[in-house]
Amino acid sequence: MATNKTQRVTMSDVARRAGVSRTTVSFVLNDKPGAAIPDETRRRILEAIDELGYRPNAGARALAANRSGWFGLITEIVTGPFAAEVITGAQSRAWGDRRFLLIAASEGDPAQEAAALDQMLEHRVEGLLYATTWHRAVSLPKAAREVPTVLVNCYDAAGELPCILPDEVSGGYKATRRLLDAGHTRIGFINLDPAIPAAIGRREGYERALREAGITPDPSLVIPGWATADGAYTAACELLDRPAADRPTALFCGNDRMAMGAYDAIKERGLRIPHDVAVVGFDNQELIAAYLRPKLTTLALPFEAMGTKGVDMLAALAAGQPLDTHRVTIDCPLLERSSV
Template identity: 45%
Template sequence: MAHRPTMHDVAASADVSQAVVSIVLSGSYAGRASETTAQRVRDAASELGYRPNLQAKSLKTGRTEIIGLVGDEVATSPFSGMMIKGAQDRAWQEHHTLMTVDTGGDDALERAAVETMLSHQVHGILYTAMFHREVKIPRAALDTRVVCLNARDVEGRAPSVVPDEVTGGYEATRALLDAGHTRIAMINIHSTIPAAVGRLEGYRRALSEAGLARDPALVRPGDGTHRSGVDAVEDLLALPSPPTAIFCGTDRTALG
């Protein structure tokens, strides 16, 4: 087995102490080593193929440079790919790695995923959902930093990053109004989740601003699936005065 370069090897090659190598490679050398010395250390590390021992570092600091991402259906939702990439890109900017687990909505797998991440001493956990809804974060996840993404912690124990559903519903309806439509239907998703409530509010606001009366017959419930889109459209087109445009709550509904 080839000899794996150590920090001692880098220090010898750059003619500095191991302490200098440590502060340079950690990026905290400002005021403690010159830029010339820092570059010499970086060049030596590159030439030798030196890689930091992250396991040893985690034992020293009590944490790894890993951020966990746990989601219910993050691997199967078309939208979630962008969410994961955004998290990964931002983590990488801070020299962190993203560890992602898709639980498929399985509570046991979710608990196991959180425990595994905690055993790896992750820097924090992003708790995500396929669609904006209220969730109950596993208690174990609160043993580290945790942020909800596209979800709200029902008990308010963690901060959340969520979309502006009202504005989204408003702008979608506004686009149809600007195209000349006045009979605009909405096929919503689960009626009590934040995404459904907010988008319906935005839809109603846009119609009100346009001076159009609400027609309850044009708003249909759904479950976010292809089938609910098919069923709702069949009902809408059977109305005496059917809509000329439809705002759908999800991509899958729109495909239906």
Template identity: 35%
Template sequence: MTTMKEIAQAAGVSVSSVSLVLNGRDSGRINPQLANRIRETAERMGYQPNVLARSLRTNRTYMIGFISVEVATTPYAGGMIQGAQDALSSLGYMLLTVNGDTEQALESEIRALKRYGVDGFLYSAMSNRVMTVPKSLAKFPLVLVDAAEETNRFPSIEPDEFRIGYDATTRLIEAGCSRIAYVGCAEPMVAQTGRLAGYRQALMDHGRGFDERLQCDVLNNGPALRAVEALFDTEQPNGFFCFNDARAWYVYETAARHGLAVGRDISVVGVDNHRVFAETLEPQLTTIELPHYEMGYWAANKLVSMIENRPLNEGDWPHTTAVMPLLDTPSPVKVHCTLIEKGSVRDTPTTA
């Protein structure tokens, strides 16, 4: 088994420097280039930390519990969990993931994680929402992911829903669309409120008034398609900001029925960058990608910084589609999401 002393000799540094780096305590103490050399040397020599010895020394298990409320069964769970796992792996922690759809199931899973002695919790919901944190978690280090808590007692991170609506609508305005519709969600949601507010503000900032006839909030299936068809017939929009990529499909379908070409006669922007819709619609859908990976990665780093009561080296973070906020950003932390240009927005502004 490779020891820290052997790594120190191979890298030409002190054992204490190796210890600081391999225990994640090098930030502000060890030159970053030297720290990278130590890590590369340790990896090349096949170093494996003694987790049991470290746990006894620090009184930690180096395990984190990820509790999801209907998240693990959604298409977006992978990115969020992968982000958290990547961050924790680089920090020497292991992630344990559980899912619960009822209060009773959640409490059962929380008790199980506590029996494993996890050092802290990540807590997430299926979609951005204001959550009530279970009392059983109140005394543990905790970070909310894609959610916020009404009293703001815990750090949290979520998409900037207002900027999603603002950026999508601005893109359509820049494309020359004169009548921009919002195909929203008929359910009361944090995302719906924020995206609609961003849509209205963008119109206002560009000298346009909000016309409630151009707002069409729908659920799904036949009724949604018929509502979008009525919007086409009565208001004749030439730009569409859609609450998500699934609702953009209704616009594509209705445009085809009316003999209109998306990306030429009308422009469409969705939200999600959902692989099924964003990659299979023709032309491909210009969309705003939700920062699931980024939220998971940031939340895991934030949690470890709380557990270890120290700053982390944010300079080592990976390049991601959306820029991750700094760890000391006040909560609720909002991520400015990235618009992914594809083919559903016309390239040349119209003169309408």
């Protein structure tokens, strides 16, 4: 039966059109160092490639050059807003070096994660980024050590792999410092799960800012909201139902979802934001922070910057260059809106 399938143009076809050997075509395509190819010969080969529409076999080139031009990126949920920012930063930086990203979502499934890693290694990626949606310790399959690997928003407990993390302590400090600068001295902190790294770091920054201002941190003003709006609503009610002299005039919420719950508790009590109670969030979840009323002052998690830095580090490792440090922290910028 006849088919409409177009026959693939080969390197031998290009060689015949240009009147040279297949080896000479290969030298030109791979820009082989030390190959003294006359300019006229190179021109004929490039013209033949253009006329015939030849496309090099990427797999064969990767095998020959031991360089694919690809980095791999594995993350839990590629459609989430934070993952999209990591991808944007990593892809923009990779493209500057004419590299591409091979992206896979693990959906939090270890088996799917291992399969994605195997596929990336089969495609001869030159390095791997592994990104999580929340800051925590991770354990990667041993196969991840076969290529340079950089962790984004996470770290391995053994400290073997380089990692890039948000500066949680500085973020907590800046959030609290902003409230202190606005004149508040009684500042409640509705924290995340107290055991996770982000909660620990942000509380450290909160307490550091208070001490620098000459205020002894009051543990009773720190209540976990467990990263949910409902949890923060309950915590805010507890803080705001204190006697007026003991009630906080400002709330630092460990993420923007919790700030949303705190808003409800504040407004139910007839209090105004920021006139009676100021609020600062964390994460800059755009669909929350920019659409609350009043708009929420918050700290942004630097996912795009972490993706960019991850590719910088991978490129250095792939080139055999040592890293200055294996643990990089990225600043969380304060975004001013209307809640302070």
